Amino acid sequence: MAEPCGTAHDPPGQIDLDEITQKAHKLLQEAIVKSNKLPRDLSWKLYASHRHFRNATDQVSKNTIVLSNYLINHDYPKQANFKNGEIENNLEKLMDINNDELDKVKLKIEKVKNGDNHTNEQIFNKPIVNPFMTFRRNNTLSLLPDSNTVMPQINFKDKIDNTNSLWQPIIKYKPNNIQPLQVQLEVDDDGNDLGYTHPYQIELDLYEPPKHFLEEDDQPLEFPPPIESTKFTYVDTIKQLQNLVDELHLADEIAVDLEHHSYYSYQGYTCLVQISIANQDFVIDALKLREHLHLLNESFTNPKKLKVFHGACNDIRWLQRDFGVYVVGMFDTYEASLVLNFKGKKLLDLLKRFCNVETDKRYQMADWQIRPLPSEMILYARRDTHYLIYIWREMKKLLLRDPNGMNLRQVFENSKRICLYKYMKPKFTQSSYLELYNRSNKTFNSRQLAAFKLLFKWRDNQARTADRSVEYIMNNSILFKLSEELPGDTETALRCCQGANPTLKNHLVMILPILISCRDLPLEPTLYHTPASIMSALEHVEQENQSEMLHAFSSDVTKQEESLTTLAPYVPTPDILASISSTLAQNIYRRRFLPPYERYKFYRNLLRKEYFGKLINYIQGSDQSTDQPAKSNKEDAAYKVNSEPYLQLKLTNPASNDNGEGPSCSGIRNQQANVTGN
Incomplete structure (x- = not known):
């Protein structure tokens, strides 16, 4: 077997630590992405009921155990006794081994940084920083820990307001x-x-792209020169910014992109602004020049200049929030890819398609607040705008091939709509937790859901106060784990918080009383009773559905748009009424074992009875002179189910359901028209 890189057999000068680290991080990211796609909870149990899936996962588990024991058997012979099926024990052993390895890395880094004059005791007395926290901030840059995390927002002249109050635009003048x-x-x-x-509502409403942007180019745009041979300026002084503003006055097309950071901030902040014009690239240090970037409004709001973005939904909001900068006259290449129905719509797909340029997206989630920026990150930032003007010209050619000539205008209209977006601060409400809960595959009981709601609120309050992201305070996986297990002591809570930052562990004294109080709540049944917090949201949806159904009933009677209060109620014919009643009776008197899907249809039909019940009672009570009393015994119900009107409705009406669910609303109305016509 080949020796791995960096072994004792390799010459010291040939060990490339950065390359090894990059490969390891890439493999780690791929493993996380693939593992997140695996089924969980109830879905896992469903998949595990199939023999082939169960055999495959069992074999993968055995291979993982064997490989793990082989990899760490040399350094940890006692702890490497992983056993198949013992998930909790294996996880604890693996965490211990990881912690030991990270401590060794920390010691070696400290020795390199401080020299050999420091003793092991002096090194051990220093705080240990998890290198993986640095990896999360810097993505794939380095494993070197940074124990002194600087918060750039401390130096901002504008005050950061994380309260629940409305955000007010910071623009001071309007060019x-x-x-x-x-x-x-x-x-x-x-x-x-x-x-x-x-602020620019009127200007955007009246915006019309200049004529030369809507027509074919007289001369094709030359392919951009390589980035290495293109003039570049890193803008971090007011004088350089003013020179950039002067250059923008002379340009007709401006490519723009932003780099953002949100892990160490509640609302986030813009770290870089990249701008490219003809044969020039600029990267603005938005942290250093934050209070001066409003100067970009002179060109960004000029309707005669075209600003080219890719996926500008967030960029537009960030420009408003941090600098008071607005955009009038934009072409979004992402919106163009939607209109052109491209299979790949990301910027890297467009770079490959039009420029044959491969881009490395490993810095996409990097920590753009670090200073000084490495040359690799600056090169990545430049690439996002360097080819963007050329891409917009090539996409314009494709859009102009539309025989109706509307595709190009459609992209400009969609881009103008994005320019009208307004920044809004994250707002916390009593039902904010439902969005995250509904996205998960979890099914919590009333105690767990109460803990989830309280922890969600506590996390949001802490993030606002400390000006950190909610993920920094407590990531979603730990939030769900604490809510699901409801630990009642510190030791159990610490096991749930494995991998969390030390700040969260220090706050366990605040979290534990929340969890203990939820453990003492009465356990509400979840099969027939939904917690009141969720019922309020469901009732609102149910009211909307009922309004839509009433409107659908009345629209066929009037054949015109009128207010709902003036419409006559829909009155079905006796034959249609009999078919509805018989369908309900058939499901109610069913007395046999039902498979899961049939049981689902059975309960759904019972719910339909609730919707139609009041309508049926109203009709029977108001028209007793013409209608005969309905028969309620089983024989008559079965006879009605097999009666001709129901069979005719089921077979001839394409809008009805073919799985025995009964006629749909549209099918009832069509059948009424047939009966009335006859």
């Missing part, structure tokens, strides 16, 4: 205006605040 600057508060009919008006 290229049609209407003078005025920002007003918007409210709904109930007096609730909706936010502030868009």
Whole structure:
């Protein structure tokens, strides 16, 4: 077997630590992505009921145990006794081994940094920083720990407001205006605040792309020169920024992109602004020049200049939030890829398609707040805008091939809609936790759901106060694990918090009382009773569905749009009424074992009875002079099910269901028209 890189047999000068680290991180990311796609919880139990899936997973588990024992048997012969099926014990052993290895890495790094004059005792007295935290911040840059995390927002002149109050635009002057600057508060009919008006609402509503942007180019644009031979300026002084503003005054097409950071901030902040014009690239240090970047408004709001973005939904909001910068006149290459129906719509796909350029996306989630920026990250940032103007020109050619000539205008309209986006601060409500809970595959009982709601609120409060992301305070996996297991002591809670930052472990004294209080709550049944917090949301949806159904009933009677209060109620014919009643009776009197899907249809039909019950009672009570009393015995119910109107409705009406679920609403209306016509 080949020796791995970095063994004792390799010459010291040939060991490439960065290359080894990059490969390891790439493999780790791929493993995490693939593992997240595996079924969990109830889905896992369903898959495990199939023999082939169970055999495959058992074999993978055995191979993993054998390989793990082989890899660490040399350094940890006692702890490497992993056994198949003992998940908890294996996980604890693996965590211990990882912690030991990380401590060794820490010691070696400290020795390299401090020299051999320091003793092991002096090294051990220093705080140990998990290198993987640095990997999460810097992505694939380095494993070197950074124990002194600097918060750039401390030096911002504008105060960071993480409260639940509305965000107010920070723009102070309005260049290229049609209407003078005025920002007003918007409210709904109930007096609730909706936010502030868009400062460039009028300008965007009246925007029309210049004629030469809507027509074919007289001369094709030359392919951009290589990045290495293109003039580049790293802008980190006011003088350099002013020179950039002067260059933008002379340009007609401007490519723009932003690099953002949100892990060490609740709302996040822009770290870099990349700009490319003809044969020049600029990278602006947005942390250092944050309060001066409003100067970009002179060109960014000029309707005669085209600003080219890719996927600008977030960029537009970040420019408003951090610099008070707005965009008038934009072409979004992502929106163009949607109109052109490209299979690959990411920027790396467009670079490959139009420029034959392979881009390395390993720095996509890197920590852009670090200074000084490595040359590799600067090169990555430049590549995002270097080819963007050429790509927009090539996409314009494809859009102009539309025989109707509307594709290009459609992209401009979609881009203008994005420019109208307004930044809104993250708002916490009593039902905010439901969004995260509904996205998961978890099914919590009332105690677990109460703990999840309280921990979600506690995490949000802590993140706002410390100006950190909620993921930094407590990641989602730990949030779900604490809520699911409801630990009642510190030791159990610590096991649930494996992999968390030390800050969370220090806050266990605040978290444990929350969990213990939820353990003492009465356990509500989950099969027939839904917690009140979720019922409020479901009732709102149910009311909307009922309104839509009433409107559907009445629309066929009037054949015109009228207010719902003036419409006559829909009155089905006796034959249609008999078919509805018989279908319900058939399901109610069913007395045999039902498979899961049949049981689902059975309960669904019972719910339909609730919707139709009041309508049927109303009709029978108001028209007793013409209708005969309904028969309620089983024989008559079976006779009605097999009666001709129901069979005719089921066989001839394409809108009805073919799986025995009964006629749909549209099928009932069509059948009524047939009966009335006859």
